[in-house]
Amino acid sequence: MxxxxxxxxxxxxxxxxxxxxxxxxxxxxxxxxxxxxxxxxxxxxxxxxxxxxxxxxxxxxxxxxxxxxxxxxxxxxxxxxxxxxxxxxxxxxxxxxxxxxxxxxxxxxxxxxxxxxxxxxxxxxxxxxxxxxxxxxxxxxxxxxxxxxxxxxxxxxxxxxxxxxxxxxxxxxxxxxxxxxxxxxxxxxxxxxxxxxxxxxxxxxxxxxxxxxxxxxxxxxGAPAYLGARRAVQKRYEGSDRQARGILLRALGSARRPLSTEELEPLWPEATQRDRALSGLLSDGLVASGPDGLSLPD
Missing domain, CATH: 1.10.340.30 (Hypothetical protein; domain 2)
Structure with a gap:
């Protein structure tokens, strides 16, 4: 009180x-x-x-x-x-x-x-x-x-x-x-x-x-210095999984048709990171996989 x-x-x-x-x-x-x-x-x-x-x-x-x-x-x-x-x-x-x-x-x-x-x-x-x-x-x-x-x-x-x-x-x-x-x-x-x-x-x-x-x-x-735990430093965006996800998602949104994984390869040449980004997009429900390839969900 x-x-x-x-x-x-x-x-x-x-x-x-x-x-x-x-x-x-x-x-x-x-x-x-x-x-x-x-x-x-x-x-x-x-x-x-x-x-x-x-x-x-x-x-x-x-x-x-x-x-x-x-x-x-x-x-x-x-x-x-x-x-x-x-x-x-x-x-x-x-x-x-x-x-x-x-x-x-x-x-x-x-x-x-x-x-x-x-x-x-x-x-x-x-x-x-x-x-x-x-x-x-x-x-x-x-x-x-x-x-x-x-x-x-x-x-x-x-x-x-x-x-x-x-x-x-x-x-x-x-x-x-x-x-x-x-x-x-x-x-x-x-x-x-x-x-x-x-x-x-x-x-x-x-x-x-x-x-x-x-x-x-x-x-x-006297505005004493902060002595507690520090906030985590945000990771760089350039070259990150976030950037890869964004590029791939924009491509799928612009295409307005399913795209094959082969069509997406040139957008992010590093295969392991590209696959990880696509897996995350699928897991989050931002991308759907169908018989004709990958697309945004309906």
């Missing part, structure tokens, strides 16, 4: 951060009035591993083509995969297609607002379920992503970086500072994310521009 001083500090933090957000927040499509629950769900899936600047135009294209879950559900999986090209991690396209199908079949084509119902949808995890409930429907739920975890670690815990992710601990930490009023809680969820994305960044935090610098426990302690 929070002490009186802790509650006062949390209230001051939320007031200051919400006021800053209302003045300084980036104008992003999913933050605009009237942006529906389906659009927010799609945006959250796209944003999971893709920068905002790449998501915005592709989100617009996606929603123009499939403005409702039923529209996407009525389309072959192959078209969703093709439309995802360039966003990376194309399994998200399959999960979103499966999600749209479940919403259409089990919820009358309306994205549910209940977190448990959202969690029951294919490919929807704890973060996305809470983000949709909070941002689309105004429900009071803590929403925690990497940026929020870093803001909490610094502002509240006085640590330069957050500890390894732990859903129960992280949600409890955010809930402890989340305003009781649902509308203010919705703003604070977005504000904490925004602060972590543009000010309280991982490598070069702009503390002089931070609206809650005076409340930050890490800054108050």
């Amino acid at each position: 929070q002490t009186v001083s802790e509650a006062a500090s949390a209230a001051e933090l939320t007031r200051s951060l919400n006021a800053w957000f209302r003045l300084e927040a980036r104008d992003l499509p999913w933050r605009r009035p009237g942006f529906g629950a389906w659009g927010i769900l799609v945006s959250e899936v796209m944003l999971q591993q893709t920068p905002v600047v790449r998501v915005i135009p592709r989100l617009r294209e996606w929603l123009d083509r499939w403005p409702t879950p039923a529209d996407l559900a009525a389309t072959p999986q192959s078209e969703a995969i093709r439309a995802w090209a360039g966003l990376g991690y194309p399994r998200r396209a399959l999960r979103l297609h499966a999600c749209a199908t479940a919403i259409t079949e089990s919820h009358g084509g309306v994205v549910p607002r209940d977190v448990d119902a959202l969690l029951a949808l294919p490919g929807i995890g704890d973060y996305t379920a809470r983000a949709v409930a909070a941002f689309a429907y105004g429900e009071r739920h803590p929403v925690v992503d990497t940026n929020v975890r870093r803001v909490l670690a610094r502002c509240v815990d006085g640590q330069g970086e957050p500890a390894p992710p732990n859903a129960r601990r992280d949600l409890a930490a955010m809930d402890a500072v989340l305003p009781a009023d649902p509308s203010e809680a919705r703003v604070f969820n977005a504000a904490a994310m925004e602060l972590g994305a543009v000010v309280c960044t991982a490598r070069s935090p702009r503390c002089d521009a931070c609206p809650v610098a005076d409340l930050c426990a890490w800054r108050g302690a």
Whole structure:
């Protein structure tokens, strides 16, 4: 349970951060009035591993083509995969297609607002379920992503970086500072994310521009160096299995007909890696094998 001083500090933090957000927040499509629950769900899936600047135009294209879950559900999986090209991690396209199908079949084509119902949808995890409930429907739920975890670690815990992710601990930490009023809680969820994305960044935090610098426990302690476990360094993309998978998948999507393994050989000459990439695509359901060769799934 929070002490009186802790509650006062949390209230001051939320007031200051919400006021800053209302003045300084980036104008992003999913933050605009009237942006529906389906659009927010799609945006959250796209944003999971893709920068905002790449998501915005592709989100617009996606929603123009499939403005409702039923529209996407009525389309072959192959078209969703093709439309995802360039966003990376194309399994998200399959999960979103499966999600749209479940919403259409089990919820009358309306994205549910209940977190448990959202969690029951294919490919929807704890973060996305809470983000949709909070941002689309105004429900009071803590929403925690990497940026929020870093803001909490610094502002509240006085640590330069957050500890390894732990859903129960992280949600409890955010809930402890989340305003009781649902509308203010919705703003604070977005504000904490925004602060972590543009000010309280991982490598070069702009503390002089931070609206809650005076409340930050890490800054108050002199911004001590982080001594905990380091994040894993992302592997190079060039020459990786990810690059091989992407090249092969794009070729199959462009062909619009089955291709033989012989036709794919020139695209990635290293046979062992090519075979491994194709095996992974087949295992993930992104590619189907038929009597005439390999193609995107229908």
